[in-house]
Amino acid sequence: MFHNSLDFARKCDAEDPLSPFRDQFHIPTDASGEPLIYLCGNSLGLQPKITSEYIQKELKDWAVLGVEGHTEAEHPWLPYHEFLTKNMATLVGAKPKEVVMMNTLTTNLHLMMVSFYTPTPSKYKIVVESDAFPSDKYAVESQLRFHGFDPNEGLILWKPRTGEELCRFEDLEAIMEEHGDTVALLMIGSTNYYTGQAFPLKEITHLGHRFGCKVGFDLAHGVGNIQPNLHDVGPDFAVWCSYKYLNSGPGSLGGCFVHERHESNDNLKRFAGWWGHNKKTRFNMRHDFDALPGAEGWQLSNPPILSMAAIRASLDTFAEAGFDNLLKKSDKLTGFLEFLIDALKNDHIRIITPRDPKERGCQLSIQVKNADKTLHTRLTEAGVISDWREPDVIRVAPAPLYNSFEDVFQFTQRLKDVLQ
Numbered sequence: 103m104f105h106n107s108l109d110f111a112r113k114c115d116a117e118d119p120l121s122p123f124r125d126q127f128h129i130p131t132d133a134s135g136e137p138l139i140y141l142c143g144n145s146l147g148l149q150p151k152i153t154s155e156y157i158q159k160e161l162k163d164w165a166v167l168g169v170e171g172h173t174e175a176e177h178p179w180l181p182y183h184e185f186l187t188k189n190m191a192t193l194v195g196a197k198p199k200e201v202v203m204m205n206t207l208t209t210n211l212h213l214m215m216v217s218f219y220t221p222t223p224s225k226y227k228i229v230v231e232s233d234a235f236p237s238d239k240y241a242v243e244s245q246l247r248f249h250g251f252d253p254n255e256g257l258i259l260w261k262p263r264t265g266e267e268l269c270r271f272e273d274l275e276a277i278m279e280e281h282g283d284t285v286a287l288l289m290i291g292s293t294n295y296y297t298g299q300a301f302p303l304k305e306i307t308h309l310g311h312r313f314g315c316k317v318g319f320d321l322a323h324g325v326g327n328i329q330p331n332l333h334d335v336g337p338d339f340a341v342w343c344s345y346k347y348l349n350s351g352p353g354s355l356g357g358c359f360v361h362e363r364h365e366s367n368d369n370l371k372r373f374a375g376w377w378g379h380n381k382k383t384r385f386n387m388r389h390d391f392d393a394l395p396g397a398e399g400w401q402l403s404n405p406p407i408l409s410m411a412a413i414r415a416s417l418d419t420f421a422e423a424g425f426d427n428l429l430k431k432s433d434k435l436t437g438f439l440e441f442l443i444d445a446l447k448n449d450h451i452r453i454i455t456p457r458d459p460k461e462r463g464c465q466l467s468i469q470v471k472n473a474d475k476t477l478h479t480r481l482t483e484a485g486v487i488s489d490w491r492e493p494d495v496i497r498v499a500p501a502p503l504y505n506s507f508e509d510v511f512q513f514t515q516r517l518k519d520v521l522q
């Protein structure tokens with residue numbers, strides 16, 4: 103169904119109903135003004151052109167209204183996070199009340215563990231995938247220590263088998279059969295940042311719950327990239343950031359999902375702040391903490407509106423394109439990339455990401471035999487923005503909102519040149 107030619111790539115772009123969205127983004131250029139082949143949306147998504155307008159609007163309202171902007175701005179700041187909820191909920195397959203944008207990813211992970219990692223002397227271990235992103239590992243290790251446990255003993259790694267890169271679900275089952283009675287929490291990345299493997303979220307959730315554990319997902323590389331269907335899948339919580347596939351700008355705020363079943367559970371411990379308090383009495387400042395039902399009840403502070411404005415701009419763009427349409431394009435775009443890499447017939451490179459589109463998002467991780475970082479440098483010099491992970495993996499992630507089939511074709515041409 104694919105052909106290895108520039109004409110074919112251009113034909114795919116011409117037939118792609120989403121191709122006009124590329125024009126809605128700022129595409130970085132080289133020194134001579136040529137657009138770069140940007141395949142790094144898994145690390146920092148590109149800037150929608152409307153983002154600046156959305157932020158300028160809030161700056162203007164602040165200039166003109168001062169404190170009155172909390173209630174009088176066109177998008178009043180007091181309930182500003184609510185303007186993000188519906189579109190965000192669509193992207194993660196949740197009910198609106200299960201979702202809130204707040205804080206940053208690692209902060210949210212800690213807040214969620216305060217509520218959902220409540221170990222006892224006999225049931226206290228945490229299972230993570232072995233190549234978990236460092237921040238997640240530091241967070242769970244520090245939670246173990248905080249509760250008086252030794253991470254060497256309390257942390258169980260779900261590892262690929264020797265000589266393999268991907269994690270097998272049956273190995274997670276084996277871990278649970280052996281240790282399940284002592285495990286309190288399964289904390290798994292939905293899509294592994296290194297291999298691009300998308301884990302079977304529903305099976306993992308059922309497995310964890312069968313052993314009486316809480317289950318949480320880190321969607322950093324999943325959100326805006328796969329449909330995690332959080333409500334139906336049923337984890338206890340999930341967290342994510344908005345600057346990768348969600349294109350909301352460096353360090354922008356993260357998101358959090360708390361399943362409906364916990365929405366009004368007063369027995370849950372939590373670290374609280376005034377933004378999680380009943381909206382009707384928040385400003386009376388006298389009442390005892392009265393948690394908002396649902397995910398909103400975990401908010402701590404009044405949020406940075408300028409960052410929220412960038413997220414709103416991005417989510418509006420996703421909504422306009424339609425997430426289902428984007429997922430369909432993503433399948434084809436990454437399938438084309440895979441086809442072209444295979445067509446290089448180069449024995450030195452190997453795709454370590456799963457071949458089944460259902461087990462991956464848009465990212466492909468390419469292992470290059472005997473390579474070092476100079477390969478990545480040469481790719482950069484050839485106008486390709488990709489991502490290098492030691493010891494020998496190039497990660498490329500064509501984002502269906504702004505990457506074209508031609509981008510993917512040009513990338514493989516340049517990769518071929520650089521490998522020669």
Ligand SMILES: *Cc1c(COP(=O)(O)O)cnc(C)c1O
Binds near residue numbers: 234320
């Ligand atoms: C990007 C990423 C993070 C980053 O965490 P921040 O708190 O947003 O800095 C954490 N975990 C994973 C899995 C990531 O991919």
